[in-house]
Each structure stands twice: as structure tokens, then as C-alpha cells.
Amino acid sequence: MSVLSGRHFLQVPGPTNLPERVLRAMDRPVVDHRSPEFAALLPRIIPLLKQVFGAKTGEIIIMSGSGTGGWESALVNTLKPGDRVLACVNGQFGLGFGNAARKLGYEVEELVWDWGQEVRPDDLERRLRSAGAAGIKAVTVVHNETSTGVTSDVGAIRAAMDRAGSDALLLVDTVSSLGSIDFRFDEWRVDVALCGSQKGLMMPPGQAYLCASPRALALSQDGGSPRNFLDWGPMLREYERGLFPFTPNTLMLFGLREALVMLVEEEGLPNVYERHHRLASAVRSSVEAWNLSIMCEKPAFRSNTVTAVLVPDGLDGMEIVEHARSRLNMSLGVGVGQSRRRAFRIGHLGSLNELEVIAMVSGVEMTLREMGLPVSLGAAAAACERAFVTPPAPSGPGPG
Numbered sequence: 001m002s003v004l005s006g007r008h009f010l011q012v013p014g015p016t017n018l019p020e021r022v023l024r025a026m027d028r029p030v031v032d033h034r035s036p037e038f039a040a041l042l043p044r045i046i047p048l049l050k051q052v053f054g055a056k057t058g059e060i061i062i063m064s065g066s067g068t069g070g071w072e073s074a075l076v077n078t079l080k081p082g083d084r085v086l087a088c089v090n091g092q093f094g095l096g097f098g099n100a101a102r103k104l105g106y107e108v109e110e111l112v113w114d115w116g117q118e119v120r121p122d123d124l125e126r127r128l129r130s131a132g133a134a135g136i137k138a139v140t141v142v143h144n145e146t147s148t149g150v151t152s153d154v155g156a157i158r159a160a161m162d163r164a165g166s167d168a169l170l171l172v173d174t175v176s177s178l179g180s181i182d183f184r185f186d187e188w189r190v191d192v193a194l195c196g197s198q199k200g201l202m203m204p205p206g207q208a209y210l211c212a213s214p215r216a217l218a219l220s221q222d223g224g225s226p227r228n229f230l231d232w233g234p235m236l237r238e239y240e241r242g243l244f245p246f247t248p249n250t251l252m253l254f255g256l257r258e259a260l261v262m263l264v265e266e267e268g269l270p271n272v273y274e275r276h277h278r279l280a281s282a283v284r285s286s287v288e289a290w291n292l293s294i295m296c297e298k299p300a301f302r303s304n305t306v307t308a309v310l311v312p313d314g315l316d317g318m319e320i321v322e323h324a325r326s327r328l329n330m331s332l333g334v335g336v337g338q339s340r341r342r343a344f345r346i347g348h349l350g351s352l353n354e355l356e357v358i359a360m361v362s363g364v365e366m367t368l369r370e371m372g373l374p375v376s377l378g379a380a381a382a383a384c385e386r387a388f389v390t391p392p393a394p395s396g397p398g399p400g
């Protein structure tokens with residue numbers, strides 16, 4: 001039986017579903033990117049993006065590309081050829097950030113944790129204190145490791161760098177956390193944070209956003225590595241007039257303004273973070289109801305945007321994902337890298353509400369049951385409803 005009517009359930013950890021309003025904001029004739037109408041966008045967008053990053057001090061960079069392009073932009077603007085980089089690796093994206101740096105010609109060392117673990121500040125401190133670590137110019141970290149569903153504590157990571165006396169730059173990938181999980185650029189003294197458009201920010205794929213500290217900006221001004229399109233200098237100069245040094249994704253910027261207004265001004269960031277926490281807790285309760293394990297062992301580090309579920313012996317994560325797609329018209333994330341067949345991933349970020357989560361976990365449950373796992377039907381929906389239902393107000397309808 002295939003499902004052709006109704007909507008597709010896009011529950012991968014990015015790209016995520018777009019709100020109708022964001023779609024409609026982009027559904028317009030292409031504008032002149034040197035017109036006053038266009039120039040009015042950036043002065044509105046940039047302060048909102050700063051709020052999402054938690055940055056009063058940093059400067060925002062908007063580029064065409066994706067999260068991967070954001071890695072490159074962060075690296076080539078702040079580092080000189082041959083500079084040493086310490087890559088924190090606790091999953092596929094941490095590995096990818098480090099590999100990007102290696103391919104660009106930096107000297108990369110890795111600090112590796114088992115998949116499912118967080119980036120451990122004490123291990124980082126020890127490494128930075130060890131002989132020969134003094135020359136390390138940058139530490140790369142993924143705030144929310146999307147391959148394993150683990151959120152690391154960036155503030156504690158910066159504190160560990162301080163304790164070790166390191167003056168390395170802190171470069172942070174926030175691709176699957178920004179706009180969904182609290183991020184504090186200034187407070188954690190991050191040097192560059194980078195994000196893609198298509199995850200928590202409720203936008204289509206195609207842009208990357210960065211926030212650069214005054215120190216990162218100074219380094220980019222007097223050095224960095226050879227670059228042209230990714231050079232922050234011309235971008236920041238043009239932004240003063242609301243313009244870009246190249247043709248930007250103009251229509252996406254109309255969508256971005258709408259998405260940021262929804263997140264920052266209408267729902268409010270604290271409520272957005274609370275919603276993601278609530279939805280993620282319900283998904284985790286559903287996994288418990290199936291008697292399955294979450295890849296991130298320590299509850300304190302479980303991600304509020306993505307849950308990687310370990311599949312029991314005899315089942316194959318890729319087959320589960322394929323079944324959900326063909327049978328229920330729902331996209332789940334496959335396991336990544338090491339956990340390709342051992343896990344599947346549920347994305348629960350962006351434009352998402354309680355009823356959608358109930359339908360989604362019910363779909364996962366139907367899939368598991370049809371794949372032969374003895375889950376009890378309705379368990380996930382019940383777990384979610386228990387998490388979502390609030391007690392009736394004391395002044396509810398009485399017998400009279």
C-alpha cells in the first residue's frame with residue numbers, strides 16, 4: 001500500500017519543512033539586487049540573525065552555499081596556510097570539519113571520542129596542555145553533532161581552552177542547532193560560528209550564515225588564506241549599504257526575513273528553544289516505549305533537534321528508513337558513517353508542532369511493527385500525549 005495523498009513527512013535532520021509564510025515570502029518576482037527595495041532587507045535581517053547567534057559583538061556574513069561552504073569560509077578567513085588546527089571529532093560532521101581544514105592545507109590533528117559521546121572539555125584541556133600544543137591556532141567543534149544526536153557544551157569547551165591557557169580560535173559549527181537550541185556567541189566567546197539555512201532556520205537549502213568575532217575579523221583583515229568569493233572584507237563593506245559584492249540569493253533573503261521575524265519577534269527565541277526541548281523529550285519517550293536505545297548515552301547531552309536510534313540486531317537501519325519512505329511517505333535520516341546500518345535518525349527541528357510529532361512517531365512505530373519488532377501499537381502516541389497534555393485549569397467546567 002502506498003500513500004500518495006496528504007503531505008510528505010520530511011523528518012530528516014535537515015532539510016526541514018518550510019512554513020507556508022516563508023514559502024510565500026519567496027514567491028515573488030526577482031528583484032534588482034541594487035535597488036532600494038532590496039537594500040532594505042539586510043538592515044532588518046542582520047540584527048535578527050545576531051539575536052539568534054546570541055551576539056552583540058560579532059559581524060554577520062551571509063553567503064550562497066551550504067554548511068560545508070560555511071566551514072570553508074570560517075577557515076580561510078581566519079587561518080594562514082600551514083596553521084595548526086585541532087579538530088574535535090565525536091561524529092561525522094566533526095570529522096568533516098577537520099577534513100575540510102586538512103584539504104585546505106592546514107595541519108590538522110584530531111581529538112576523537114566514541115560516537116554518541118559529547119566533546120569532553122577535560123580531554124580537550126589535557127590535549128591543549130600537552131607538549132607541543134602551544135602552536136595550535138584553532139579548535140573546531142560541532143555544537144550539535146547531527147550524525148549521533150549529541151549536543152556539546154560550547155561554554156564549557158571555551159572554559160577548558162582558557163584553563164589550558166590556549167589562545168586558539170574557537171570555530172563552531174551550529175548547522176543543526178542554531179535557531180533551535182540556545183547558542184551564546186558572546187558569552188561563550190566563540191570566534192566564528194557558522195550555520196546553514198535548511199535546518200533550524202526553516203529555510204530551503206542554499207545559504208550559509210556566519211558570525212565572526214572582532215578577533216576573527218581582525219585576523220581576516222590582515223591575513224587569512226588565499227580566497228576570493230569567500231572573502232569577508234568586500235562583503236562587510238557592501239553590507240554597510242545593504243548590498244552584496246556578488247549577486248546573492250535574493251529571493252531567499254525575503255524568506256529569511258520572514259523566518260527570522262517568526263522565530264525572534266513572534267514566537268520568541270526562549271519559546272522556540274522550549275518547544276524544541278518539549279518535542280525532543282516526547283520523541284525520546286517514544287524511543288523508550290519501543291525499548292530501543294538512543295545513541296547518545298548521557299541524557300544531559302541528548303540533542304533537542306535530532307535523535308539517533310540504535311536498531312536491535314536483526315534489523316537494518318537503512319531498511320527501516322526505506323520502509324517508512326515507501327509505505328508511509330515519510331523521510332527519516334539514515335545512520336551516518338560508522339552507524340550506517342546500526343541506526344536511523346529522527347529530525348525534530350524547525351517548523352514542527354506537537355500533533356506533527358505524534359503523527360511522526362506513530363509512523364515510526366508502524367514501520368518498526370511492520371518490520372517485525374514487537375512494539376505495542378499506540379505506545380509512542382501515548383508517550384507523546386503524556387508529555388504534551390497539561391492538567392486542566394482549576395476553574396474548568398464543574399458538574400453544574
Ligand SMILES: *Cc1c(COP(=O)(O)O)cnc(C)c1O
Pocket residue numbers: 014066067068069093142144145146173174175176196
Ligand atoms: C547538515 C550539517 C552540515 C552540512 O551542511 P550542508 O548544508 O549539507 O553542507 C554540517 N554540519 C552539521 C552539524 C550538519 O548538521
